[in-house]
Amino acid sequence: MPTKKKPQVTASPERRRELLDTAAEVFAAQGYNATTVRKIADHAGMLAGSLYYHFDSKESMLEEILRTFLDELWSGYDAVLDAELGPRETLEALVTESFREIDRHRAAVAIYQKEAKHLAVQERFEFLAASQRKFEKAWLTTLERGVEDRNFRADLDIRLTYRFVRDTVWVAASWYRPGGQHSPEEIARQYLSMVLDGIAVRPT
Amino acid sequence: MPTKKKPQVTASPERRRELLDTAAEVFAAQGYNATTVRKIADHAGMLAGSLYYHFDSKESMLEEILRTFLDELWSGYDAVLDAELGPRETLEALVTESFREIDRHRAAVAIYQKEAKHLAVQERFEFLAASQRKFEKAWLTTLERGVEDRNFRADLDIRLTYRFVRDTVWVAASWYRPGGQHSPEEIARQYLSMVLDGIAVRPT
């Protein structure tokens, strides 16, 4: 019986988006598994069953949240990568872009951080693994170019450096609150300063 | 009729430890909530119900895992702090100690990373919040001393720097595999080099 059961993509995409934002907030706060659909529905001011008018399942909400976030993230990243800047400028632009995404999709990023690793093995979430591979490649390439150009230090293990930069940026989602005292660009600036030049005072 | 409670501390503490190690491994791999006691029992070669001879509950296993880890962590940290080294040496010692703990308690650290934030609000896990406060104080103090001594840069937001250093170290638990090519000390050395001096090549 191949008739599409649920609307999947119903008319009003605004309601859908509202509900997904609510869900993302709860997933981020309590963890995906610990979040019941009843909690989501509570936050949305409706009954649990009513969510199923809009979505197929709890998992499909999760998928849509992550997919939407990654789509936007990559549209930003691709713009940076296509600009073919020098390695240091590329790194700066990627980090800045990342903090902007954290600012815009804080909940989705937090979910991603916590759940991506064990989700990626499921076929449904294969796109997470694909994104991770693409991500790794972009960063490693940038770092390698930077080492060649003598922008970045040659004495460091490059995979270790990649992980360092990657994690350093994204874990910020776990404490970042939009509308705080620092703009994403300001945070990016300070992070970049630390990552690039270190926190120690330079001997003159 | 003595106490009604479960044995809590049964005969052999080794069996207990074995079971907790098994549980930690599974919690780390799949997340606490997604881990059923059945899975733990499977890994331990017994039936779910049998675990209750050794432990009060799934939650008490989690508590014991985290408590044991934090106890050991703090015995290391306290030794460092009591030595009253200079701020830079203190930072180096704390980071090195942290990587040693990751090496020894990888599973517990991974669990801690993923679950601590939402657990800390429960009374039972108040010790997590306490540890976090103590942790924050130790680091902030060290950083402040370092800024005063002109060991560390004065132009950075100190809380941001604290988070940077803290996260930078602990997220390593998410990818670290004991017995790999790098010893914890070697990883610590490289991380410290990045954190202190940055990844950019210094102008000479």
Next chain:
Amino acid sequence: MPTKKKPQVTASPERRRELLDTAAEVFAAQGYNATTVRKIADHAGMLAGSLYYHFDSKESMLEEILRTFLDELWSGYDAVLDAELGPRETLEALVTESFREIDRHRAAVAIYQKEAKHLAVQERFEFLAASQRKFEKAWLTTLERGVEDRNFRADLDIRLTYRFVRDTVWVAASWYRPGGQHSPEEIARQYLSMVLDGIAVRPT
């Protein structure tokens, strides 16, 4: 404010009939319980809620389908019984009439076969039980008359024979497809031949 009830009998009775035919088809194919009002609405090209403009409930659709079928069936049967034919001719006429009904109301007959027994206990479907009683009486009387007249064999258990004839005819609804190679009259002829004379070759 007139009656609070739903329109029950709305404007066009043709639309009603169309929808009932659709519903009957789906009920017959999937079973009443396994059929959702959504599936019916899908087949009718409308949304589930819209059906409630035409009908009170899913159950009332079922009731109307069965009632309509039985009304027509009995108008045929009554004509036969009122003709006061001999027992053998009555049996032949009843069987032929039955196959005509199967031809005309295949879906309703199939539903009846599958659901009548457990529905009949509900007050709402008392008419099913009533029909069954009337049905049984008509058949038993006919068979008894036939035995008296020496049209039918006297050595058979009469209730067993009744069930044999009854079931033999009606289960045909489960495989019969209108518009096939055999007309209902032809099928009736062959069934009657088997029922009356058996499938074995007669010794001459």
Next chain:
Amino acid sequence: MPTKKKPQVTASPERRRELLDTAAEVFAAQGYNATTVRKIADHAGMLAGSLYYHFDSKESMLEEILRTFLDELWSGYDAVLDAELGPRETLEALVTESFREIDRHRAAVAIYQKEAKHLAVQERFEFLAASQRKFEKAWLTTLERGVEDRNFRADLDIRLTYRFVRDTVWVAASWYRPGGQHSPEEIARQYLSMVLDGIAVRPT
């Protein structure tokens, strides 16, 4: 995670059998879809969840009920077919065997009658379709041999005859109650008499 979740085939097969018998009774009485696992559990004197210690799902209970029944049925049928009797004796033996199975597995047979058709399309219940094909072949062959040997009438549509005989026997499950006044053998005898020689009195 390929670890077998549920015992599937646990130790005590008696308990399993008891529960399946209970389930079969309820399925037969109310229909599979209309039967809730709670009802089954009620009849078994336990809670709904407890059934899942013994079975994977409601559907797996249904499967096991039908499979067990068909296995036994075919062990009887195969014995008959392997005996290579004449067509009339084969028919008699198959019908008698069928009534014995109805006697032994009344509930399973009733379920089979009601649900087989729409279940057979699911992959899980492919064995139903396979059985039906085998069944059809056995009967058609027997009937054809009988026509050749001039045991059975040549003037009847053979597929129609097949359906007639098949249905005639199996619908008996819908009214048969074990322990009634007729033994299965006696019912078989009367049915055979009707099927073979008809219900009409023979002209002498």
Next chain:
DNA sequence: GATGAATGAGAGTTCATTCAT
């Protein structure tokens, strides 16, 4: 120490039904 069987609460999901528009 461990098993087998059960409990009971609560999870995700389905679905007949309602109703303002």
Next chain:
DNA sequence: TATGAATGAACTCTCATTCAT
């Protein structure tokens, strides 16, 4: 007449936990 969105009860199933043996 029909739609879109929601309700609420009931469903199948999961799982931490208990306990007699």
